[in-house]
Amino acid sequence: MSSTQSLILGATGLVGNELLSLLLEKENKVRLLLRRKLDLKSKKIQQVVLEELDSMTLEHFKGVETVYCCLGTTIKTAKTKDAFKKVDYEYPLMAARLAKEAGVKNFICISAKGSSIDSAFFYSQVKGELERDLKAVGIEKLHIVRPSLLIGERSEFRLGEAIGQLFSKSVLPLLKSVLGTYSPIEAKKVAFTMWELATYGMHTSKNIEVESRK
Known part of the structure; x- marks a missing residue:
């Protein structure tokens, strides 16, 4: 594949x-690895459509400097815990291993606030397992981004984020000094933080928790 700067999952x-x-x-x-092609005309975009992300190969990651992993679902959408874990754990870890083998320098992955292998909540536990195993891959620069509830337009309804959006417009701006990284955050700001990490190795956001391994 032709050389590119970034790949988004x-x-x-x-x-x-x-x-x-x-x-x-x-x-x-x-470069985009997708299950369905987007209706975009830009010549800057290289869309690679895969029936399932299980078919990711080393070739898909060659010539890439930074991989942004934005994969994530809910158990409600995935229907089962196993299906959820495939999207939120197996695919990101598979991508990280392929990226490492392809010589990718930066791997930036969205996790979640409160992620822990010791969590009583399955969602947070899976995120914690992913973080642990990503660190073991040995990518040159790994950045794990842990936002709280996300604010933005989403085709899929998620109750927690809907509540976060409701309160962010009224009460939460007054409590940011107290809530800190637990404050709902705009998806646009999370995206900018990920770009900053890839570009500068650091970020300027005060309300996003990030763990970096270099």
């Missing part, structure tokens, strides 16, 4: 879509 999601818009402004080429 999960470009149809809330953060992934914002990130794609940002990268089209900032970069010359962006």
